[in-house]
Amino acid sequence: MAASRLPYPLTLTGDGIILREWRSEDLDDLxxxxxxPEIARWSPMPSPFDVEAGIDYLKRCYQSRVGGRRIQLAITTDGARPLGEVTLFGVDLGLREAELGYLVDAQERRRGLASGALSLLSAYARSSLHLxxxxxxxxxxxxGSAAVAQRCGYRLTGEPPILQEGPYGSSRLDTWELVEGQAGTRRDRLKNVAARRYGRRT
Ligand SMILES: CC(C)(COP(=O)(O)OP(=O)(O)OC[C@H]1O[C@@H](n2cnc3c(N)ncnc32)[C@H](O)[C@@H]1OP(=O)(O)O)[C@@H](O)C(=O)NCCC(=O)NCCS
Structure with missing residues (x-):
């Protein structure tokens, strides 16, 4: 049965990634x-994102973490400097469903951080939270985000797009769902990359 309050504090480790709680000392990095621009374009962050926005962000993050409403973790490789963020939110215990999101520092992209973090949190949500x-x-x-989803075993559901208005105009959000048994480890993902190269799927 899924937990009624999400665990806090939490550290998740695997595949060279350590997901840890945000700390007040992370303000400058955050x-x-x-x-x-890419984060402003594709996520609901305020833009420009200044120190005041950062303080407010860390405060709201802390409140929702201690309240057990969402999981919101910094992506690191060593438990220290934050390189991105992965979140689990919108938990519906009745339907045993939740939504996830991610972003990575512009200087740290294309090295597997988003897909590693998403796989780690997805596997935890499945196995420990029973979502x-x-x-x-x-x-x-x-x-970029669609490629991360694909690599982690999420597939388009075919549900009608969710229409949203934002500062960059309208957006049409497709829904992706993790396919059963696909909360893959790095080894699984590498296997799939290898299989694609050789024209078959594992
Ligand atoms: C989208 C984002 C999270 C990707 O982070 P990342 O750490 O660079 O992603 P990864 O290194 O794990 O890449 C995973 C796959 O996506 C591909 N990819 C990453 N960025 C890409 C891009 N801009 N265009 C095409 N493919 C991309 C990688 O090549 C890799 O493909 P592979 O499985 O074939 O090797 C990052 O670009 C970002 O923070 N963007 C702004 C915020 C955002 O869009 N968040 C998601 C909102 S839904």
Missing amino acids: VRMLDE NRLLLRIDARNA
């Missing part, structure tokens, strides 16, 4: 990371 419907909502034009 502001530098979130004040970035069996894990969802992503991604604008069809966000090729």
